[in-house]
Amino acid sequence: MSAQESYNELTRICREVALIYSSYAVLSWDQHTYMPPAGISFRAEQLGMLSSTGHKKFTDPKVGDLLSNLEQSDLAKGDTPESANIRELRHAYDKQTKLPTELVEEITKTTSMAHEAWAKARKESDFSQFEPWLAKVINLMQQKADAYGFEGERYNALLDDYETGATVTDVENVFASLRDELVTLLQKIKDAPKQPDKSIVERPYDVKLQEIFGKSVALAMGFDFDSGRLDITTHPFCTGIGIGDTRILTRYNPNRLNDALFGTMHEAGHGLYEMGLPKDKYFGLPMSQSISLGIHESQSRMWENQVGRSKPFWEYFFPQAQRLFRDSLGSVTLDEFYGAINDVRPSYIRVEADEATYNLHILLRFEMERALLNGDLKPADVPGEWNSRFKKYFGIEVDKDSNGCLQDVHWSAGLVGYFPTYTLGNLYSAQFFNQADKELDDLEGQFRRGEYLGLREWLREKIHQHGQRYRANDLCKRITGSGLDHKPLVTYMNKKYGDIYGF
Template sequence: MSAEAAYEKLCEHARQTAVLATALNVLEWDERTQMPRAAGPYRAEQSAYLAGLIHERETDPARGDWLAELVESPLADDPHGDTGCVIRQLKRRFDKKTKLPQKLVEELTRTSSVGQTAWEKAREADDYSLFLPLLEKTIDLKRQEAEAIGYDDSPYDALLDDYEPGETTANVARVLAGLRDRLAPLVAQIAASDRAAPSEIITRHYPAEGQAAFGVQAAAAIGFDFDAGRLDVTAHPFCTGLGPRDTRLTTRYDEDKYDGGLFGILHEAGHGIYDQGMPPELFGLPTGDYVSLGIHESQSRMWENLVGRSQAFWDHFYQPLQRVFPEALADVSKEEFCFAVNESKPSLVRTESDEATYNLHVIVRFELEQALLSGDLKAADLPAAWNAKYKDLLGIEPPSDADGVLQDVHWAAGLFGYFPTYALGNLYASQFFEQAAKELGDLDAMFARGEFAPLREWLREKIHSQGQRYSAAELVERVSGEPLSPEPLMRHLTAKFGGYYGFGAE
């Protein structure tokens, strides 16, 4: 068989596998949005069966044979070219997947499905004991996964690589420790300020119907295509792709706290814009897939915070918002509203925290999940450890597990190694945004006019369309001309919060 014929076989096999993977995504989307709770046990079996079929295909010896022929062929000579990227990334994936027993893959999927249902019940009841057995089982399975894959220094390395390929626990720990050291003085300056945000504005009554309508309007304005996607309600917001022209967003609404629903929509729309910006004809291949979760998170955090919480965004959108909520906002100026949605203070819930303190929430989770995997922390002791870390890093202690250890679905879903990508996403986002401003000009002026397409198209060209041609570290340097640095994020945070809270830039 020629290299060209082997390459066609490999691509066809990968595309067909993507059909199965997106079918599993449909089941998982339905489970978290529409599925009746009693259907959970059978849904777990459906998901486990599909996951097993996907694993069979990803570890098919025929795929190994095609790859063995292709890695030495001229088609692989340029690792960043179309064919070279596909061969390199599918070889990497094949080598990793063949280390995992199919029964373990199926059991991980089954436990994740049942675990998420148990998490929802425990969160509603504010009863950690309802979730504990499933968490203990999940941790045991993730340890088995790490051992099967193998690692050099830490079992966490094997799991982190699923989300941030090529990254190490030691390097992430170093990056986050440095960021924490830079954030601590900023958070202290904010706490010492005599200025206070008019947060009462956010806790007025905002009917969910109006929140949904305005959220769709704003998401469409920044570039999410609702002809190729939709928005639904869930307990823990997420975005998922069900195919090259089918991207699902979710959010949740609190009628007595406005900012969560809107900024949740903008956040998930940022993820969706990334998915919609990848070449649809390459769906199922590495050239049509995202680089890493940290890069994916950079897109959501950019649209949520660097755009959506900016004064310029509300120069354009504040009057329309007032028309949707006249009773809540008739007596509120645009400046007051912007300060309210940019309030900074220690809080309990990661998804509702401000930009200055957000990464501290991530650090808590990063440290705890390493301890759970290593065995230094027992799952039964997790709530106490969680509360102690919040007291230490944020100066507050959760009054309940629902607002503490049960607030995130990630561990229920088996997503150990996922959390640090949120902080990396913030770093990537600020570095990309600074470079976009250098190349495009006055972004604030564009946003104030309702012009979001220039930034969106810049991101599509520089990031979305690149697929997996470059690693996250390579992509950042290629786009910005510099390796990843905390400086752009710190410049942004210092300027924003210095303006609101009355202290100067560094």
């Protein structure tokens, strides 16, 4: 078989695998939107079947053989789409074949029970119920890292699942610098002379009108409703099902504007990435897939924050919002509104955090899960350690574990190494936006005129169209001239909050 024939055969298999996983995505979307309640157990069985069918197809030794042949060929050389596909398929194949079936089953079984224990522990704010399960999960995660193999510390092996190629070494200094800057920023905000009136966005906002507004914004961003949808769900997400089919989901709070508005922009940002990936050409191959959770999050966060929480954006959209929500916004000024959507204050719960404190929540989790995995922190000591760090970073005392170390689902679900991608997304978004602002003509002016396609095209050209051709840090270097860096985000925040809070 010639190299080209091997490549074609590999492409065919990967497309089949991806068709199965894309069917999984439809069923999963359906589960979170329209599935009748009684269908839940059956749905789990369907998803399990699709997942194991896809896994079996992809981990077939034939795939490994094809890859080995190709790695010896010219197709694996140089900076080409083909070589990127071979490189990333090898990476995925090795990871998927390295875990012993018994370990995978053990993880599935344990996390399923750990999740139940966690839910009960959180409800009763009683860490002791979760502690033994956390210990088991951490132990399994250590085994998982060992099965994968790693350089440096175990955490690298897990982080790679969500952020291919990233290592602790790459991120720890950036994260630590960011943390220190944020603690300082928070103190400045706390002491600032001006304080926004947050209550403006906590008034009645008709849900039907919120939906119209959210869709208008998504449309202006360039979200293509001919090949996409916006639906309602409990935990918003975006799913790129396949060619011509990208779906985003949001939720509406009748008494708060932010949830659905910024939630929709966030998911639409993910959606634009999915829509911009070259799926027509490469569906099933890494070249049609997003790079990492961090890069995905950089897209959603940029649209949510750098665009959606910017003053120029609202210079265009605020008059429309005022006409729609006359009772709540009729007598509010643009500056008051801009302040209200950018209100910052320390709070216990990550998912409700504002743009400035959000990363502190993440950094705390990153530091703790890394210590847990390395054995430097014992599961029993988690609440104490959490609370003392929280006090140091946020300046407030955690009142109970359900507002502290029990709030997140991730550890109980075996998602160790996932948290950092949120902050990576925020860092990259600031770096990319900074660069776009340099390269595009009067970006603020465009926003003021309601023009967002310029930014979308820039993102398409620089990021979306490349699929997994480059890994996150390399892509960042290609685009901005430097790798991961905390300064653009810090500069952006200091300027923005300085204006709003008057420091």
